[in-house]
Amino acid sequence: MERLRESSLKRRFGLRLGEAAMWIAAAVFIIPVYYLFVTTFKTPEQALLHPLGLPQSWLWTNYANALQTMQFGRALSNNLIISAGAVTGIVLFASMAAYTLARRRRVYSRVIFGIFLAGMMVPYQMGILSLFKLISEMGLMNTLTGVILIEIAYGLPFSIFLLKGFIESTVPLELEEAAKIDGCSVFRTFASITLPLLTPVVATVTILNVLATWNDFITPLLFLQSRDKGVLLLEVFRNIGQFSVDWTSLFPMLFLSIAPLLLFYLILQKYIIAGMTAGSLKG
């Protein structure tokens, strides 16, 4: 009895020690992000003297300048339009397509699914030269619409893959057939029976595509040239050369460009972690 208690005590102690070690590792791991954050409130002199210390006085003028220099409001609203437009398009079109691909067992549906699957393997970067030509010929150069359409095309394959798998494994066919017997059209059955049952996988698809479209740099870089169409990443990119010496002015811009996603992560971290890892072990 005495020995048993001793060994359980030892185990608990070992566990605490392990936990403390993990927290030290996590602290080292997160230093770059912490450093970015505290530096935004410092003068260059302060930052040089105490790089990792908390700011002596919290300097907000860095932020005021950064907001203005990077035209934060306009860039943010372009980001929001692109992500909202692309994600809405992806969720809607991918679930419609996945429904047909899951419920029709004909040759055409297998062939089309194969074509979408190919998009998961082929890196889209291989076609950027002809995409560039296509976009300029269509008059979509320097438009948010063009970028939204491209983001939809890139987001469709994996989203269709996830949605089709979910429909096949969890949406009961009997429900749909009952609706059909009651005289529901294909479209109404899809919209009023199937779609509401897709909530969990739609959440995953939404989170994945919000992150992918928000963090995509190469598409806005190539297809949005004028400054008023720019997104946050492009603003940072444009200002980096000019401010490379004046680094305490630049750090608030870096932080502001990740702040929206940081907020998104802090609020929804449980769902984001689940969403970003979903599908990984089923595939």
Added chain:
Amino acid sequence: MGLTKWKMNGRLEPTYALLLLPALAIYGLFFIYPALSTFVYSFTNWSDINPRDVEFVGWKNYKAIFREEIYMTGIRNTLVYALISTLLINALAIPLAVALNRGFKTRALLRSVFFLPAVFSPLIIGFLWSYLYSTSDFGLINQGLAAIGIGKINFLGDADLALYAVIFTQVWQWAGYNMVIYLANLQSINPEYYEAAQLDGAGPLQSFRSITLPLLAPAITFCTVTVMISGLKVFDIIYSLTSGGPGHATETIVSLMVKKGLGEGFYAFGSAFGILFVGIVGLITYLQLRLVRLWGER
């Protein structure tokens, strides 16, 4: 019955097809068409200087790629980058996941902290690390090195070091994300296996080798393949940390496609490089899947 069912489905088929249409149209126009036309362009002499009289030139562009040193450097850098980042990220993520898969009270919080860097754009991560690596007075890493008596190291300016310095930032950014995938896999392993192994006198290292690793096969397959593929496509982090330099020490396939293909107007040439790129990605993914399967059967 059979006939009416067939008839009904036949009548319904167009509606089903209609549901496919928007996805197929957008994907076909902005993904499939550029991919196929890239293939066609790769056999022509289309360029900025020659935009109109486009003719077929056979394998000329492909042969030219193998003659130009910069493209070979780009392919070599990309392969080194992808291979080393795949090894390092997974070698770090697995032990982290195993360590975290114990009854810690703060496990969920720790998981969120390690995962955090994965949420941010590699472009911003690159700009941040270019300051951390800097040899100027404000470079945090060199300040630390100076404090412990080691001289300054020019991580990004040294052609032998730069690529590895870039890899290090991506190991930092993606280890936590992959750790979470391993953790999910670990939690599906039945704890009774470990109890049985312990009764048989197996030490922790032995049960890791004979229970944990084999049962982690699904996560190992997923993580090594996806990290490898995204490594082969690397662009943002290169653009923000080194823009391919010093010299061409960190130039990669996609960075060359943007710089040479679009920037300098060698369209057909860049298209051939794009097709070669797809071939490389396909070949490596295939070999990797074969390798993982062989390991699984063993």
